[in-house]
Each structure stands twice: as C-alpha cells, then as structure tokens.
Amino acid sequence: MNQRAHATTVLARRRIFETLISPGYYVAQTIGLVLAYFLVAGFVRSIDSSGFDYQLYPAYELIGRSLVGAFGATFVDKLFSEGPFLFTLYVAFLPVLLYLAVSSVFRFGLEKKVGALELLTYGPADGTSYFLSGLIKDILATAIYLVVLLVFLLVAGVLNNLVLGPSFYYSLIILFFLSITIYAYGIFASCLTDNSASAIAVFLGLILFFIIILMGSFTIVSGYVRNLASVFAWIIKWISPLFYWDFALGFVEVGNWGMFFVGIVLLLVLSAVVLFISHLTIKARGVRS
Amino acid sequence: MIQTKNLTKRYGKFTAVNAVNLNIPSGEIYGFLGPNGAGKTSTIMMLLGIVKPTDGEIRLFDEPYSPRRLDLRRRIGVVPEKHPTGMWTWMTAGEYLQMFADLFALEESQKRIDHLLDRVGLAEVKNKKFAEFSRGMLQKLSIVRALLHDPDILFLDEPISGLDPFGVKQIRDLILEENREGRTIFISSHILSEMEKVCQRVAIIFGGRLMAEDKMKSMLTTLAKDREIHVDLEELPSDLPTKVKSLGFVQDATGQEKTLVVKVPKTGDYRKELSKFLIDQNLVPLSIQEKSLSLEEAFVTITKENIDLFAGIGGEK
Numbered sequence: 001m002n003q004r005a006h007a008t009t010v011l012a013r014r015r016i017f018e019t020l021i022s023p024g025y026y027v028a029q030t031i032g033l034v035l036a037y038f039l040v041a042g043f044v045r046s047i048d049s050s051g052f053d054y055q056l057y058p059a060y061e062l063i064g065r066s067l068v069g070a071f072g073a074t075f076v077d078k079l080f081s082e083g084p085f086l087f088t089l090y091v092a093f094l095p096v097l098l099y100l101a102v103s104s105v106f107r108f109g110l111e112k113k114v115g116a117l118e119l120l121t122y123g124p125a126d127g128t129s130y131f132l133s134g135l136i137k138d139i140l141a142t143a144i145y146l147v148v149l150l151v152f153l154l155v156a157g158v159l160n161n162l163v164l165g166p167s168f169y170y171s172l173i174i175l176f177f178l179s180i181t182i183y184a185y186g187i188f189a190s191c192l193t194d195n196s197a198s199a200i201a202v203f204l205g206l207i208l209f210f211i212i213i214l215m216g217s218f219t220i221v222s223g224y225v226r227n228l229a230s231v232f233a234w235i236i237k238w239i240s241p242l243f244y245w246d247f248a249l250g251f252v253e254v255g256n257w258g259m260f261f262v263g264i265v266l267l268l269v270l271s272a273v274v275l276f277i278s279h280l281t282i283k284a285r286g287v288r289s
Numbered sequence: 290m291i292q293t294k295n296l297t298k299r300y301g302k303f304t305a306v307n308a309v310n311l312n313i314p315s316g317e318i319y320g321f322l323g324p325n326g327a328g329k330t331s332t333i334m335m336l337l338g339i340v341k342p343t344d345g346e347i348r349l350f351d352e353p354y355s356p357r358r359l360d361l362r363r364r365i366g367v368v369p370e371k372h373p374t375g376m377w378t379w380m381t382a383g384e385y386l387q388m389f390a391d392l393f394a395l396e397e398s399q400k401r402i403d404h405l406l407d408r409v410g411l412a413e414v415k416n417k418k419f420a421e422f423s424r425g426m427l428q429k430l431s432i433v434r435a436l437l438h439d440p441d442i443l444f445l446d447e448p449i450s451g452l453d454p455f456g457v458k459q460i461r462d463l464i465l466e467e468n469r470e471g472r473t474i475f476i477s478s479h480i481l482s483e484m485e486k487v488c489q490r491v492a493i494i495f496g497g498r499l500m501a502e503d504k505m506k507s508m509l510t511t512l513a514k515d516r517e518i519h520v521d522l523e524e525l526p527s528d529l530p531t532k533v534k535s536l537g538f539v540q541d542a543t544g545q546e547k548t549l550v551v552k553v554p555k556t557g558d559y560r561k562e563l564s565k566f567l568i569d570q571n572l573v574p575l576s577i578q579e580k581s582l583s584l585e586e587a588f589v590t591i592t593k594e595n596i597d598l599f600a601g602i603g604g605e606k
Contacts, residue, residue, distance in 0.1 A: 003359040010391045021379070116373035118339060122435070123392040124362045288339055 007125035011133030019141050028099035029145055033152055036092035040156045043084030052080055063087075070215055078253070082165030085153050089171055092153075096145045097179050100138045105186040105203045108134065109196030112289045127282035131187045135275070138183045146176055170252045170260060174245055177267040181241035182207065184274040191281040194289035210240040241267060290315040290442060290473050291336065296345035298331045298497075305331040307497040308345065313475065313490075315441075318468050320488035320505075321477040328497040329477055333446060336475075337367060350441070363393065366435035370447040372427040378420040382411060382430055385419055386437060393438040405433040409463065425456035432463060443467060445476045449483055461487055510555070515540055518560060520549040520567065521575040529570070536566060 019025050038059070046057040055061050067076045079087050108131065111117040117130055125133075150172060157164055189203035213233045237243040248263025291313040298306040306328040313319045323329040334340035336347060338356030347354040349361050356362070377385060383402060390398035406412045409429040414422070419430060428448065435443060445464070449457045464487050468474050478484050484491060485505065492502035501508055525544050533542040533551055538559045541552040549567075553559045560577050567574050 006394060007392055010388070014388055018379070111373070111376060114373040114376060115369060115371065116376040119367075119369065119373055120392075121339065122337070122362075122365070122367040122369075123389055124359055125392060126356070126359075286339055286341070288334070 003124065004126065004129045007123065007129040008132045008136070011120070011125060011130060012136040015133055015137040016140055019137055024099060024103060025096075025141060028095045029148065031095040032092040032145070032149065035095070036088045036149065036152060037156070039088040039091060040084050040153070040160065040162075043088075044160050044162075052083075082167050083162050085157065085162070085164045085168045086171055088153065089149065089168060089175070092149055093146070093175055093179075096142070097182065100141055100179075101182055101186045101203070102200060104134050104138055104183065105190050105199045106196045108187070108190035109193065109199040109289075112190075112287060113195050115288075117287045121287050127191070127287045128279045130287075131191070131278060131282070132275075135180075135183055135187060139180060142176060142179045146172060167249075167252060171249065174248050174260075174264065174267075177264050178241050178245045181244075181267050181271045181274065184271040184278070185241070188274050188278045188281070191278040191285065209236075210242045213237055213240055214242040214246060239270070241270060244270065290317075290350060291319075291475065292346075292348040292351075293332075293336070294346040294348075296332065296335060296347065297343050298328070298335060298340065299343045304497050306335070306342075306494075309494070309497075309499045311492065311499070311502070313473065315473050316468070316471055317490055318464065318474045318476065318488050320484040320491035321475065321494065322479070322481065322484065322491055323477075323494035324479070327494045329494055330446075331497075332494065333444065333475075333477055337365070337444065338362065363438060364441045366438065366440035366443045368428075368431045368435045368443070368445045368448055370450065372431050378418065380419060381416050382406070382419045382422070383415040385430070386434055389434050390437055395438060398437075401437060402433075405436055409433055409459070425452045425459075428452060428456070428460065429463075432460070436467070440472070442473045442475060445474065445478075447478050447480075448476060449478070449480055457483065515552045516555045516559075517580045518551045518553060518563060519576075519578045519580055520551065520563065521578075522547050522549060522567070523573050523575065525549060526570075526572075529572070532570070533563075533566070536562070538562065 042057045042059050043052065046052055046055075046060050048056060055064070064076060067079070108117075111120075111130075117127070120130055121127070153164060153168075156162075185206055186199075186203050189206065190199045193199040193202055213236055244263050244267045247266070248260045251257075251259035251263065291311060293309055293311040295308040295310065296306060297304065297308055309328075309332060321329060321332070331340060335342045336349075338354065338358075341356075350364060352358070352361065354361055377388075380388070383406075386402045386406075387398060390402060395401060403412065403415070406415055409432065411426060411429055411433070414426065419427065422430065428451075432445075432448070448464070449460050452460065461483065464474055464476070476484065476488065488505055490502070490504050491508060493500045501511075503511065525547050527544070529549060530542040530544050533539055533549065538553050538557065539551055540554065543550045551559075551563060553563075560579070564574055564577060
C-alpha cells in the first residue's frame with residue numbers, strides 16, 4: 001500500500017470512530033426518523049375513500065402547496081403516486097446529509113485554521129489523503145443511515161399496510177450516490193477557502209445554486225426570462241449533481257434501467273472530477289490557512 | 290544535511306524570503322533567529338514542504354526535496370510553535386501518539402510510545418486526555434510525537450516559548466540529549482539566551498535576507514564593535530574613569546559603583562596594561578573580566594540601519 005493510501009485508511013478509521021462516538025450523528029438520525037414517522041402517520045390520515053388527498057391533513061396541505069409552487073403539480077403527483085415513502089425518504093435523509101456535509105466542511109476549515117491539518121502533513125499525510133479520509137467517513141455514515149432508514153420505513157409500511165414502491169428503492173440508490181457528489185462539493189469548498197465560515201458559505205451557496213437551477217427546469221416561466229434561464233441552466237447543469245439525480249430518475253419512470261445506471265456513473269464521474277480539482281486546489285493553496 | 294540555494298518566496302510584490310542560502314551539516318544544533326515578519330516562518334514552511342518556494346532549491350539529505358518525497362518527509366520530525374487547540378480533545382495522550390504511530394506504520398509502536406513518554410516524564414499521564422494538559426506538557430507531548438518515527442532532523446519552532454523555568458530546562462536537556470545521539474536539530478526561536486545555550490551555529494534573518502550565519506562564538510566576536518572589560522575594585526575614585534580615558538588604547542571608561550567599565554578595541558587584549566595602570570594608581574583590582582557580546586546584543590546590532598555592514602558575514606554575499 002502506498003503512503004497516501006495508508007494515511008487515508010488510518011485517518012478514515014479515526015474519523016469513523018469519532019463520528020460514531022459523537023452525539024451529532026445520532027441527533028441528526030433521530031430528527032430524520034421522527035420526521036419520517038410524522039410524514040407516514042400524516043399520510044395515513046390523508047387517505048379517504050378516493051385515495052390520498054394531501055388537503056386532508058394540515059401539514060401535508062402546507063407541504064403539498066409549497067411543492068406544487070416550487071416544482072409544479074406533476075412533480076408532486078409523481079412524488080406521492082406510490083404512497084408516502086418516496087417523499088419521506090427525501091425529507092428524512094436531509095438532516096443526516098446536511099449534518100454530515102456541513103460538519104465535514106466545518107471541521108476541514110477548523111483543522112486548517114488551527115494547524116491540525118498541517119500537523120497531520122508532518123505525520124505524514126497530505127491534504128488529499130486528509131479529505132479522502134473524510135469522504136470515506138461520510139460515505140460510510142450515509143450508508144449506515146440509509147440502511148437504518150430503510151428498515152424503519154419497511155417496518156412502518158408493514159404496520160400501516162403500505163408498501164415501498166420501486167421508485168423508492170431507485171431513489172434510495174441514487175440518493176446514496178448523490179450524497180457522494182455533494183460531499184465532494186463540500187471538500188471542494190473547503191479546499192477553496194481559508195476558514196470554516198467561508199467554506200460553509202461557499203458550500204451552501206453552491207447547493208442552493210444547484211437547487212435553483214433544478215427548480216428552474218420545473219417552473220414554467222414565460223417569454224424572454226424563460227429562454228435566458230433555460231440557456232443558462234443548460235450550460236450550468238452539467239456541474240450540478242441534482243441534474244444527474246433528475247436524469248437517472250427520469251429514466252426509471254420510463255423503465256430504462258440502463259440509463260438509470262448511466263446516471264449513477266455520471267454522478268461518480270462528476271464526484272471524481274470535483275475531487276481531482278480539489279486535489280489540485282489544495283496542492284496549489286497548501287494546508288495552511 | 291539541509292541545503293538551500295537562492296531560496297526565495299514572494300507573495301505578490303512582497304518578498305518574504307530573498308535568496309537565502311543555508312548549509313546545515315549533519316549532527317548540528319542550528320539556531321534560526323529573526324524578528325516577527327523577518328521571513329523565518331516562510332523559510333521553515335518551505336523547508337518542510339508546506340509552502341512552495343517561488344524560486345531556488347532545497348536539498349535534504351543530499352537529495353532535491355519536494356513535498357511529494359514522502360520518503361524524505363519520513364526522516365523529518367516537526368514540533369510546531371503551538372499544539373492545535375480544540376482538536377482531538379477526546380483522545381488520551383497515548384491515543385494521540387498512536388494515531389501518528391499508525392500514520393508512520395511503526396512496528397512495536399506501544400513500546401516506542403512508552404519509552405519516549407518515560408523520557409520526558411509523561412509516562413504517568415499516558416491515559417489522561419491531553420485536553421487537560423498544561424502548555425509545558427503539550428510541548429513535551431509534541432516533541433514525543435515528532436520523535437516517534439526516529440527522524441534524522443528535528444525542526445523545533447519556538448520550543449520553549451511560554452514554558453516555566455523547569456520546563457525550559459527539561460526541553461533544553463532533551464534537545465542536547467537528542468543531539469548527542471546524532472540528531473540534527475533546527476531551532477527557530479526568539480528566546481536568544483536559550484539559543485545561546487544550545488546552538489552550535491546560528492543564522493539571523495532580517496527583511497527576508499540572511500544577514501549572518503556562523504558558529505555562535507565567531508558570530509559574537511565578529512559582531513562585537515569593541516571589547517568591554519569590567520574591573521572590580523575595593524574602591525572606585527571618582528576621577529578614575531577620566532584618568533583611564535587618557536590611556537591611548539581606551540575608547541571609553543565609566544564607573545558603576547565599585548566596577549570600572551572600560552571599552553577597548555576588539556583587536557587586542559589590554560588587560561595587562563590596564564592592571565599595571567591601576568596598580569600604579571595604588572588601586573587593587575579584585576577581578577578583571579571581559580564581558581562578551583550576548584546573542585541578544587548581537588541580534589539587536591543587526592538592524593535595518595546596518596544591513597550593508599553585516600550582509601557579507603554569512604549566508605548572503
């Protein structure tokens with residue numbers, strides 16, 4: 001094993017251990033699971049003789065209206081066509097995704113600021129082995145949570161006589177790969193900046209930017225603005241992980257599993273490109289802030 | 290062992306390090322002195338591969354050095370000025386050292402950790418969280434970490450800054466002991482009295498330029514403008530300094546209580562002539578001592594005003 005791979009393994013082991021003994025990870029999981037519970041319970045209460053109607057339950061009415069406003073009615077219909085679990089999956093996944101991504105970005109900036117990263121490079125690790133160890137930790141923590149969430153929702157399904165549809169499983173898979181690309185962007189933001197606050201600002205700015213581009217593709221805007229926005233979005237979308245997520249799930253709807261896997265590969269390629277740019281950035285900027 | 294040739298670092302238009310040439314042989318304790326902003330840290334960071342030089346060359350162990358040379362990096366131990374605060378606070382001293390031992394893939398790491406902790410007197414606190422350590426304990430722990438992989442060169446950045454006198458002595462003894470075992474030690478510090486006690490050779494950097502580099506004693510002799518002789522007398526007549534000034538070789542003379550302070554040119558030893566003169570005046574010299582220039586005084590001597598005068602002493606010619 002070469003020195004970088006060895007350093008990455010040693011640091012990843014430590015960071016996984018740290019995550020498993022820190023309360024933050026469990027707090028985020030609990031928040032996700034509590035949200036999942038309420039969403040499934042709310043869904044059950046929103047069913048009448050004609051089926052699911054989000055207007056029957058106040059919380060769902062609010063959520064439904066907001067989603068229709070942001071993404072359009074077709075999107076919302078698709079989201080709930082197989083029951084509550086697809087929407088619940090996204091909502092319950094968000095706290096853990098945000099916790100892992102933001103805490104990693106925060107820690108990267110902090111360790112750079114106080115000289116801990118520099119100390120590790122005397123270790124000898126290097127900036128790349130450092131951020132790869134963080135990525136491995138985040139991937140593993142995400143996988144653990146997705147398994148926990150899957151078990152939780154399977155049990156909820158059995159108890160409420162509901163089933164997890166195929167879209168749920170495909171979304172679960174694509175979410176895992178989507179999160180890798182999001183963590184890669186977190187690393188990129190950390191390599192680009194000198195401290196935690198600016199790294200978090202850049203990271204959240206990027207994610208918000210990707211969400212806006214995605215929302216733009218769903219929202220119907222007329223005339224010149226729509227044309228301009230669509231041209232702009234077409235140029236930018238290639239660097240957005242959400243584009244590949246949407247791309248992959250789009251093919252699931254038409255039963256094209258091959259293109260679904262192409263979507264996954266594209267997410268992995270994008271992650272690799274972002275990590276490679278991060279590697280070049282930290283090499284050029286150094287591990288000192 | 291450590292060589293630099295025209296090592297330069299520029300940040301935009303500002304030149305932090307300007308064509309510095311160092312040549313540090315194996316087994317030496319080398320002191321690197323300079324005021325804040327002199328280019329000391331930038332030079333060290335380039336030597337450690339943390340900062341890229343704008344120009345120039347670094348050779349370690351007679352090989353061209355680059356941060357990619359992990360094999361060379363393994364032969365270096367580094368003690369930074371401060372231990373990173375707020376990091377790894379859940380770890381005990383033993384766990385902290387084990388992490389670095391794992392990074393170096395050390396065999397029999399536990400044995401090595403125990404041995405080094407014992408040497409610095411931290412064996413009893415091995416299982417204590419190091420977040421509770423004092424500044425001195427952290428500094429010793431940092432030195433243990435840097436020595437874990439038995440490096441050939443030890444870089445110490447302000448190793449005794451903020452330590453109590455007992456801690457200073459412990460670190461000083463440790464440095465001397467490590468050097469006796471053949472380790473090359475590069476120390477950067479502003480506590481000049483301590484540098485004087487441990488360093489065999491020193492370099493002074495100022496304004497990014499290496500102003501002087503020499504053996505400690507040679508540098509102090511070279512930088513001294515004159516010699517100062519202190520004569521302790523039973524009694525100091527008030528007119529004695531004026532009488533002494535009349536001697537041809539005396540540049541200046543003053544009285545301090547019962548001590549006569551005489552400045553003479555550094556080119557000769559005038560103690561004999563001075564004793565004879567005092568005896569002729571019916572005075573009894575109790576002791577005659579030559580006060581040598583301290584490193585601190587030498588350091589102060591090298592100021593902006595006399596850059597040109599001292600630029601030729603050592604590294605920069």
